[in-house]
Amino acid sequence: MRVAENLNEALHGLLDDDPTAYVIGEDVLDPYGGAFKITKGLSVRFPGRVIGTPISEGALTGVAAGLALTGNTAVAEIMFGDFVALAFDQICNFASKSVSMYGSRLPLRMIVRCPSGGGRGYGPTHSQSMQKHFIGMPGLSLYEMSPFHDNREVLASMLERGEPCLFFEDKILYTRQMGQTDPMFPVRRDGELAIAEADDRPDCVIIAPGGMAHRALAAMRTLLLEDEISCRLLVPSRLYPLDVEALLPYVNGVVIVAEESTAGGTWGSEVAHLLHGRVWDRLRGPVRLVHSRDSVIPTAAHLESEVLAGESTIHHAVREALRG
Amino acid sequence: MTEILDRLRLSRLGDDDLELLLLIRHFELKLLELYGRGDLNGTTHTCLGQEYVPVALAPLLGEHDHVFSNHRGHGHYLARFRDPHGLLAEIMGRQGAVCGGVGGSQHIHRDRYMSTGVQGESMPVAAGVALHLRRAESGVLACVYIGDGTWGEGAVYEALNLASLWRLPLLVVVENNGIAQSTPTTAQMAGSVASRAAAFGVTHHLVVSTDVNEIRTSLEEPVAAVRAGRPLVVEFATHRLGPHSKGDDIRPADAVQAARDNDWYVRYANDHPDQFHRLDGTIRARVEAIAEEIAARPPSRWEASSSWEAS
Ligand SMILES: Cc1ncc(C[n+]2csc(CCOP(=O)(O)OP(=O)(O)O)c2C)c(N)n1
Numbered sequence: 231m232r233v234a235e236n237l238n239e240a241l242h243g244l245l246d247d248d249p250t251a252y253v254i255g256e257d258v259l260d261p262y263g264g265a266f267k268i269t270k271g272l273s274v275r276f277p278g279r280v281i282g283t284p285i286s287e288g289a290l291t292g293v294a295a296g297l298a299l300t301g302n303t304a305v306a307e308i309m310f311g312d313f314v315a316l317a318f319d320q321i322c323n324f325a326s327k328s329v330s331m332y333g334s335r336l337p338l339r340m341i342v343r344c345p346s347g348g349g350r351g352y353g354p355t356h357s358q359s360m361q362k363h364f365i366g367m368p369g370l371s372l373y374e375m376s377p378f379h380d381n382r383e384v385l386a387s388m389l390e391r392g393e394p395c396l397f398f399e400d401k402i403l404y405t406r407q408m409g410q411t412d413p414m415f416p417v418r419r420d421g422e423l424a425i426a427e428a429d430d431r432p433d434c435v436i437i438a439p440g441g442m443a444h445r446a447l448a449a450m451r452t453l454l455l456e457d458e459i460s461c462r463l464l465v466p467s468r469l470y471p472l473d474v475e476a477l478l479p480y481v482n483g484v485v486i487v488a489e490e491s492t493a494g495g496t497w498g499s500e501v502a503h504l505l506h507g508r509v510w511d512r513l514r515g516p517v518r519l520v521h522s523r524d525s526v527i528p529t530a531a532h533l534e535s536e537v538l539a540g541e542s543t544i545h546h547a548v549r550e551a552l553r554g
Numbered sequence: 555m556t557e558i559l560d561r562l563r564l565s566r567l568g569d570d571d572l573e574l575l576l577l578i579r580h581f582e583l584k585l586l587e588l589y590g591r592g593d594l595n596g597t598t599h600t601c602l603g604q605e606y607v608p609v610a611l612a613p614l615l616g617e618h619d620h621v622f623s624n625h626r627g628h629g630h631y632l633a634r635f636r637d638p639h640g641l642l643a644e645i646m647g648r649q650g651a652v653c654g655g656v657g658g659s660q661h662i663h664r665d666r667y668m669s670t671g672v673q674g675e676s677m678p679v680a681a682g683v684a685l686h687l688r689r690a691e692s693g694v695l696a697c698v699y700i701g702d703g704t705w706g707e708g709a710v711y712e713a714l715n716l717a718s719l720w721r722l723p724l725l726v727v728v729e730n731n732g733i734a735q736s737t738p739t740t741a742q743m744a745g746s747v748a749s750r751a752a753a754f755g756v757t758h759h760l761v762v763s764t765d766v767n768e769i770r771t772s773l774e775e776p777v778a779a780v781r782a783g784r785p786l787v788v789e790f791a792t793h794r795l796g797p798h799s800k801g802d803d804i805r806p807a808d809a810v811q812a813a814r815d816n817d818w819y820v821r822y823a824n825d826h827p828d829q830f831h832r833l834d835g836t837i838r839a840r841v842e843a844i845a846e847e848i849a850a851r852p853p854s855r856w857e858a859s860s861s862w863e864a865s
């Protein structure tokens with residue numbers, strides 16, 4: 231099953247199981263079913279709880295918060311994650327703050343879905359990875375879609391937190407298969423952490439969010455075949471706050487964090503900071519960061535691929551870390 | 555968008571105007587063909603059916619006027635610069651691209667022309683430019699193109715308020731094609747564009763005609779007033795002939811038919827067959843040749859990326 235279908239089924243399941251659940255966003259109604267078809271079939275089955283809005287990201291996110299405030303479960307879709315910038319105030323100054331700024335905890339069951347990332351030639355305002363702009367906001371959790379985490383479970387985990395969550399969905403994943411991996415690197419789960427490795431004595435540990443996982447696996451394959459370097463891949467579902475404890479049993483030696491975000495203030499630097507504090511003496515040098523260049527994301531394919539971190543960026547970083 | 559078809563005969567245009575209309579038409583058709591063949595990546599929003607809007611406005615805007623365009627901007631660009639080579643190279647990422655292939659279809663900057671793909675964002679920026687113009691270049695205006703759907707964004711209203719309050723030379727051109735992506739205007743807009751403009755004391759001018767000469771005449775005075783600091787919303791009741799972007803057209807058949815019935819291209823061919831057929835094939839062939847020439851060019855270069863290669 232494709233990742234997009236798994237997410238679509240997860241939303242069907244949520245609306246089925248939770249009579250207070252709403253899905254709200256631009257062009258989400260049938261027969262269109264959303265720009266990336268993730269909401270297909272929902273409005274036909276749940277009329278009244280699937281709401282198409284005008285082009286009003288700030289308002290639709292605020293409405294989701296209002297629904298959550300009155301005890302409902304709200305899932306908002308931002309058509310392209312880049313436009314979550316238009317909802318920044320509602321997320322930062324209202325929804326996340328409201329959880330705790332009134333002195334006692336005010337639970338909000340609310341998810342803002344952000345189709346993210348480049349690689350499709352949509353250009354500088356439709357290709358960004360906005361995760362880093364939301365890191366470190368009290369009362370806000372960040373999750374990323376992954377082929378190794380069933381989306382129904384992920385939605386449930388987000389809602390259980392009782393605080394607003396952003397869900398980043400790498401657009402490239404939509405058309406890939408759930409669970410798709412390389413037979414060389416079987417994937418297993420330890421709680422919310424997905425682990426892929428060829429053997430249990432890797433030369434290098436790569437930590438990557440869901441959208442980067444297949445690029446990391448592709449790099450791991452060539453590293454093993456061409457350079458006899460064995461890597462372990464760790465894919466957490468929740469990016470922030472990061473469950474660093476869950477990572478600890480699996481990290482030592484050379485560690486790399488790989489993500490698509492452009493350089494500067496990245497998720498990886500947060501992960502590195504947490505790991506340095508906990509396992510510094512188990513590391514062979516500081517955690518290395520792989521990310522896209524410090525650049526806008528160009529439209530033309532040949533320029534875009536120069537900017538975005540991918541398989542070869544990871545491959546290169548691992549070799550450099552191990553061989554200098 | 556409107557069901558009232560303007561069935562009147564289209565008046566005869568100069569060859570120059572007709573050529574521009576046809577250039578935009580064949581350029582857009584070519585893009586859809588290239589996408590269909592997988593020769594272009596990313597996305598594109600064609601202005602098929604709406605070509606006459608920027609063509610009608612072209613002589614009303616001077617080279618010092620600023621133009622802010624949006625995601626559906628190929629016609630806006632071609633009407634201003636008549637530069638299909640630079641635009642196609644931009645969209646195809648080839649040498650000679652207006653912005654090096656970095657911006658692509660939706661993000662173009664040349665002289666006093668700028669577009670972006672984020673809806674509504676340009677409105678306050680255009681107001682800021684208009685503020686500068688009022689002080690520094692009296693008589694020059696800032697023109698911003700937006701769609702009906704873009705009236706969902708709050709920035710549109712904040713900008714209208716400022717434009718009216720500060721008497722800015724701001725011309726807002728609304729291409730109301732009755733739909734935003736998949737959402738009919740009736741499902742996303744309460745009230746009307748006219749009443750919204752009125753709420754801010756901004757003049758609203760409705761254009762139902764697709765007759766380029768007639769539109770120009772009707773807009774001469776109101777646009778001149780913009781230059782004197784009276785902001786204006788010109789709303790074109792128009793029709794999107796093609797899909798929103800590539801192949802995602804789920805409109806009911808009657809909506810598509812209404813767009814076809816209103817298409818200036820077919821109507822003009824009927825009303826002025828000699829002139830039309832004299833030029834149509836020539837322009838189509840010209841676009842064909844341009845597309846081949848651009849496709850054969852090497853990939854575009856971008857300064858930033860050559861500095862990485864060096865490093
Ligand atoms: C802030 C923002 N939200 C959503 C989008 C995605 N999007 C691109 S075009 C479009 C519809 C625009 O409709 P309209 O303003 O009527 O212009 P039209 O496409 O009809 O020319 C949408 C929703 C966007 N580009 N920017």
Ligand SMILES: [Mg+2]
Pocket residue numbers: 701702703729730731732733734735
């Ligand atoms: Mg529209």
